[in-house]
Structure formats: structure tokens, C-alpha cells
Amino acid sequence: MRVLGIDCGTEYTGYGIVDLVADSRGANDRLVCVCCGAIRVSPREPMPVRLSRISQGLGKLIAAHQPDQVAIEDVFYAVNAKSALKLGQVRGVAMLAAATAGLAVSEYAPLSIKSAVVGYGRAEKHQEQQMVTRLLQLEEIPEPADAADALAIAICHLHTAATAERQGSVRRVAMR
Amino acid sequence: MRVLGIDCGTEYTGYGIVDLVADSRGANDRLVCVCCGAIRVSPREPMPVRLSRISQGLGKLIAAHQPDQVAIEDVFYAVNAKSALKLGQVRGVAMLAAATAGLAVSEYAPLSIKSAVVGYGRAEKHQEQQMVTRLLQLEEIPEPADAADALAIAICHLHTAATAERQGSVRRVAMR
Numbered sequence: 001m002r003v004l005g006i007d008c009g010t011e012y013t014g015y016g017i018v019d020l021v022a023d024s025r026g027a028n029d030r031l032v033c034v035c036c037g038a039i040r041v042s043p044r045e046p047m048p049v050r051l052s053r054i055s056q057g058l059g060k061l062i063a064a065h066q067p068d069q070v071a072i073e074d075v076f077y078a079v080n081a082k083s084a085l086k087l088g089q090v091r092g093v094a095m096l097a098a099a100t101a102g103l104a105v106s107e108y109a110p111l112s113i114k115s116a117v118v119g120y121g122r123a124e125k126h127q128e129q130q131m132v133t134r135l136l137q138l139e140e141i142p143e144p145a146d147a148a149d150a151l152a153i154a155i156c157h158l159h160t161a162a163t164a165e166r167q168g169s170v171r172r173v174a175m176r
Numbered sequence: 177m178r179v180l181g182i183d184c185g186t187e188y189t190g191y192g193i194v195d196l197v198a199d200s201r202g203a204n205d206r207l208v209c210v211c212c213g214a215i216r217v218s219p220r221e222p223m224p225v226r227l228s229r230i231s232q233g234l235g236k237l238i239a240a241h242q243p244d245q246v247a248i249e250d251v252f253y254a255v256n257a258k259s260a261l262k263l264g265q266v267r268g269v270a271m272l273a274a275a276t277a278g279l280a281v282s283e284y285a286p287l288s289i290k291s292a293v294v295g296y297g298r299a300e301k302h303q304e305q306q307m308v309t310r311l312l313q314l315e316e317i318p319e320p321a322d323a324a325d326a327l328a329i330a331i332c333h334l335h336t337a338a339t340a341e342r343q344g345s346v347r348r349v350a351m352r
Contacts, residue, residue: 046280046281047271047281048271048272048274048275048280048281049275051268051271051272051275052272052275052276055272055276075257075261080257081251081256081257081260082260084257084258084260084261084264085251085260085261085263085264085267086264087261087264088260088261088262088263088264088265088267088268089264089265089267089268089271090268091261091264091265091268092227092264092265092266092267092268092269092272093268093269093272095223095224095227095265096224096227096228096231096268096269096272098224099224099225099227099228100228100231104222104224105222105223105224
């Protein structure tokens, strides 16, 4: 399975595409980083123009790498309603890019992402980045930080989906 | 000039298209309602699907009626960050629909919209709806309320743009 993780932001929108490669026995699945980076938009440009650039950037990424699913961070808090509204605008465009390509979108709270990646929901940001680097066997921490965050979101979704898949198999077996 | 006003909402997104028709002397410009209504999406559907429907609906409206500009309500307050984030998602999609069609987007605070339509920023909602009905010479108050709100946003933009145009003309004359 290939997942596109998106870390929405009004200036930098991070993206990271991760594959879950199953080995023949299905026990030692490997995570492989396909690509990562950030779509940067200028805060000097009008918001509709910025949203248009983010939309085009995500559309090209999806077309080029054909992910199976999309994952984004769920935000329950924000500095204030004004900044939540702005962040929501970028999230709306990211969700629309996924929906246009017929891809399902899963949302994860920051705590769930840290738990899935570091094993501890209250982990520091740099711990998460180091674990992303190690899990994907990268030579160095991905930059900018938004790219590493997006990879963490993708890893969280792959872990969660793999667990659900295993539980689903067990349940299907038990129901026979 | 033809303006599309959009009243963003997570369930009903109101729209209203208004023409400013200039008379030969340029003094008694008339406002004409081209169409109005609301794009309704089910809260039971996943947000990306809802956003996709809103995006398609606005895209069709713009293609069919070819507005020159788009106006939306600016929101400074919200019940909480969570609802601001959701509303932001719809706004992002609305702004993107305008940008995709190459249309500029203007934002107006609720106070400015009421001032432009009723002449009093703290007017009640029903006063605004009655003034919209009168200004556009409609037989009854447009329904749903989101459609009337969208028409009010379009009227506000037309008033503001017409005033700016007149001031611009005066300035241009004065500079000669």
C-alpha cells in the first residue's frame, strides 16, 4: 500500500509518500520513502492564488505517484479561530485534491501520530523526526520539518491500516 | 458587472449572482438578481466528498453564468477552533473555484455587509433579508436563508466596487 501524508500549512504544506512493502511471509513488512518535500507558497500572494498553487502541487504529486490513500493531521486546537479558519482553507483544498482523485482521506490527531511513530504520544518533535528517519532508513532527517511531519502522518496511517487489516483477518477467520 | 456572492457553510453553501446594470446616465444603476440558491451537502457524507460536491456545484455555476468577480464573507469569530476549521475547509474550496476560473475574490466582514445592504452594521438578519428582497425587486424573501445571505454579500461587493470606481474616476480626473 502507498500512502500520501499531507501536513497542511498556510505557507509550507509538507508531503511525504510512503510504501508498505510486504515480505513473502507477511511478518517483516518494510516502510519505504518514495518522496517527500513541501509546497511553499508566498504569504504575500492572495489566499485564492496560494490555494490554487497548493491544489496544483498536490494534484501533480498524486498523478505522478498514484498513492492508494491519503492521510492528514486532524487539528482540534488552534491559536485562535482566525488561524484555524486559514488552516482549514488549506485542509479543504488538500481533501478536495484527494477526493478528485477518488482517494479516501484518513485524519489522525497529533497524539496518535506520535504514538504510532515514536510509541509515546507526548514525544518531542525532534524525537518524531529521528524515528521517521530511522523507520524509513534515511541518511538524514528530511527537510523542511513539514516534510518529516508529512512522512510521520503517512507512517501513522500505514501502521493503523496494517493493524486493522490484521484484526480484520483474525475476525474473518473467527467468523467461519 | 456581475458578482457571485458565496455564503460558505458545512451543510448549506448559499450562492447569489447579481448584476449591476448601468443606465445611460450612470446615475441610477440597477441591481438585478440573476439567480440564487444553495448547494446542500449531507453531514453524513465524508468531508472530502462534501467538499467535492461544493466544488463541482460552484464550478458549474461559474461556467454557466460567467461572473466577473466573487465575494465571500470574512469570518473573524467562530464558536470554537473546530468549527472554524470546518468552515475554513469550505471557504478554501470556494476560493479555489474562483481562482481556477481566474476570478478575484473579495472578503467582507458581516458588519460591512449589513452596513452596505441595510445601512446599519448591527441590523438583524431579517432586516437584511428584507432589504435584499427590496433592492433586487424580488416578490418574496429568497430561500433558503443562505441564498439571501449570499445575495447580500454580492450586493455589498457591488456597492463597494461602484464606490471605489467613482472615487477612482474622481482621482483620475483630479490628477490630470
